[in-house]
Amino acid sequence: MSASVAVPQARPVAIPMSETLPWLIGAAVLGLLIYYFIGIDEGATSVFGNSTVVHEFVHDARHFLGFPCH
Numbered sequence: 866m867s868a869s870v871a872v873p874q875a876r877p878v879a880i881p882m883s884e885t886l887p888w889l890i891g892a893a894v895l896g897l898l899i900y901y902f903i904g905i906d907e908g909a910t911s912v913f914g915n916s917t918v919v920h921e922f923v924h925d926a927r928h929f930l931g932f933p934c935h
């Protein structure tokens with residue numbers, strides 16, 4: 866005696882490029898901003914001038930990720 870059981874199959878979902886492109890660009894811009902403020906924004910190259918507010922805010926993350934600091 867054998868009974869056939871319908872096993873659900875996984876089907877790939879096609880996501881159009883026009884729907885994913887804004888999310889990809891947004892994620893890339895956000896990632897680059899985070900990378901800049903954690904890793905690069907310091908001293909003369911700082912966006913906010915000679916202020917140390919941003920630098921001190923991300924200071925622990927900078928050291929944790931191994932960016933040169935001081």
Ligand SMILES: [Zn+2]
Binds near residue numbers: 924
């Ligand atoms: Zn430091």
